Amino acid sequence: MASVDSPKMDFTKFHNTIDGKLTTTPTTRHGINPANKEALAEVPVSTQAEVDSAVAAARVAFKKWSKTTFDERSKALHAFADGLNNYKEEFAHLLVTEQGKPLFQAKGEIDMAVNFLKELSSLELPEEVLEDTEERKILGRYLPLGVVGGIVPWNYPVLLACGKIASSIYTGNTVIIKPSPFTPYCSLKLGELGLQYFPPGVFQVLSGGDDLGPMMTIHPGLDKISFTGSSETGKKVMESCSKTLKRVTLELGGNDAAIVCEDVDIEAIIPKVALVSFFCSSQICMMIKRLYVHEKIYDQFRDALVKHTEALKSGEGHTPDVFFGPIQNNMQYEKVKSLMEAINKEGVKPALGGKVEESKGYFITPTIIDNPPETSRIVTEEPFGPVLPLLKWSDEDDVIARANDTKMGLGASVWSKDLVRAERMARQLEAGGIWINSHFDVSPRVPVGGHKWSGIGSEFGVNGLKGYCNLQSLWLWKK
Missing domain, CATH: 3.40.605.10 (Aldehyde Dehydrogenase; Chain A, domain 1)
Structure with missing residues (x-):
């Protein structure tokens, strides 16, 4: 004592x-x-x-x-x-x-x-x-x-x-x-x-x-x-x-998938999805890393997420109202830069950001990628930086297979008003932690562990x- x-x-x-x-x-x-x-x-x-x-x-x-x-x-x-x-x-x-x-x-x-x-x-x-x-x-x-x-x-x-x-x-x-x-x-x-x-x-x-x-x-x-x-x-x-x-x-590490169904209240969940995709400049293993959005609401969801994200302030952590801080170190900064360069080489279209702007710190412009191929690096690799791919889906079995098609298995989530459907989908996801209408909830009383790699x-x-x-x-x- x-x-x-x-x-x-x-x-x-x-x-x-x-x-x-x-x-x-x-x-x-x-x-x-x-x-x-x-x-x-x-x-x-x-x-x-x-x-x-x-x-x-x-x-x-x-x-x-x-x-x-x-x-x-x-x-x-x-x-x-x-x-x-x-x-x-x-x-x-x-x-x-x-x-x-x-x-x-x-x-x-x-x-x-x-x-x-x-x-x-x-x-x-x-x-x-x-x-x-x-x-x-x-x-x-x-x-x-x-x-x-x-x-x-x-x-x-x-x-x-x-x-x-x-x-x-x-x-x-x-x-x-x-x-x-x-x-x-x-x-x-x-x-x-x-x-x-x-x-x-x-x-x-x-x-x-x-x-x-x-x-x-x-x-x-x-x-x-x-x-x-x-x-x-x-x-x-x-x-x-x-x-x-x-x-x-x-x-x-993780490459967490989130599946957004067509029945969600877009305006209600956008702030939540942005938070659990970009918190700590996405430098958390259990952040959303792949965001699958149903094709019926894809365009509306993308535009709303872009609008919300671009309004979030970047800067030094003591500056009032800052949400995005820098990448923590030069090694990780160079990895994220390499990923951004690959995005440009692959011809993948950013809906927001997509460029690394020069600054006195390790800052990465928040980036949202518009429906890239499933084989692109931004989908297959964990960015560990504020770069998020949005992908379209239409078939339930197909999107579950795509979400599971990774060596990683840390977390995943399903977003839907239909809780029976959401649970049915969630039970098929291969990860240590699964959430419905949330992501990255943690408790000292609940084990955290990963499947696969x-x-x-x-x-x-x-x-x-x-x-x-x-x-x-x-x-x-x-x-």
């Missing part, structure tokens, strides 16, 4: 958190503000020595932490959540600066992180009675794995870190968080904040370059890796973890917590 006289955190200096101490490294690096490409503060560049120290501290801490109760761990996580909420403004402004998202979206992420910390650590994971007869009683127990490595992406660095922190710590594990090199700042501050609420070694954060992740996935002292990121990197994570038979949870296992909910545990069958004989 934090002391009332705990010193106020300084949000201009950043350190690793190892064994209950703030540490730095001889070599440092810095992130980039994506809105203006200006250098941010220096952060540590962890080496094998820092990884070994953190793992050693985590293994020592695990011996005691694993023996605490769910109630004790829940109280610590709730206190940590309250501490994060006390620094909500500082974290939100730092998040805008390092990630680029508008301030209202950054504040929303902090609120979600606080909620997930509390809700995940309020779930029950009791022993299960598998059999109870006159002769014996068999219990199923969920025991902590050991040391968890949490590898966090750059799009939602606070929420996704806190999800891994809560799931690890609440189930009795210790955890080492590795933020993306593009967004290390908020995660490092989470580590510093955690010093007030957890024993040394229970929760640590290491900043580093591209080589830090492989150091963790191959390390024999880690028992699980929870990774959120691209499918291609996820394959490498899984391959590396196989060397030591680590447990893995992979929450990977979109992931292995799940995060959140009781099922997600079980992924941080070993299942043990305990046979108790009565005679």
Whole structure:
């Protein structure tokens, strides 16, 4: 529990958190503000020595932490959540600066992180009675794995870190968080904040370059890796973890389809569809990436969506009323630019945007593509930027087959006033999360996991917590 006289955190200096101490490294690096490409503060560049120290501290801490109760761990996580909420403004402004998202979206992420910390650590994971007869009683127990490595992406660095922190710590594990090199700042501050609420070694954060992740996935002292990121990197994570038979949870990319039926109230759903297509400049794995609109309403829907989208303001995240921030980093910016160039080469027609305008930051003009071929890159690839293809459909079986014709399977949705029809269609979609008349609704009590190339296992909910545990069958004989 934090002391009332705990010193106020300084949000201009950043350190690793190892064994209950703030540490730095001889070599440092810095992130980039994506809105203006200006250098941010220096952060540590962890080496094998820092990884070994953190793992050693985590293994020592695990011996005691694993023996605490769910109630004790829940109280610590709730206190940590309250501490994060006390620094909500500082974290939100730092998040805008390092990630680029508008301030209202950054504040929303902090609120979600606080909620997930509390809700995940309020779930029950009791022993299960598998059999109870006159002769014996068999219990199923969920025991902590050991040391968890949490590898966090750059799009939602606070929420996704806190999800891994809560799931690890609440189930009795210790955890080492590795933020993306593009967004290390908020995660490092989470580590510093955690010093007030957890024993040394229970929760640590290491900043580093591209080589830090492989150091963790191959390390024999880690028992699980929870990774959120691209499918291609996820394959490498899984391959590396196989060397030591680590447990893995992979929450990977998506190419979510949304099917809009001809009976919808266009004016009513356009703001909702735009929000779940372009939020965070579409840099969310579960955003709508392919929008199938019935041919009877296609033209009217397209024009309404274009009108709504072009009225949304782009700019630096602290600017009032901004909805579109920049692409977070140069690597992703170049990928989206390449996709835009392919659109032009393929002769695909944009209904909005379609050009990359020069700016001092990594800004992409919101783009809506008018009924491209199903084989075009904008349909087959995940843009991870504000570029959305609209496609016509007329036959129900055909559009379901088209929606499922992808290696990805993270989310999908159906939009219709006819809820019986919508459910019939939704039940045929191949993805881990399916919504009717919404998209990207999430809850700490509901598992999130992908089918096909979109992931292995799940995060959140009781099922997600079980992924941080070993299942043990305990046979108790009565005679």
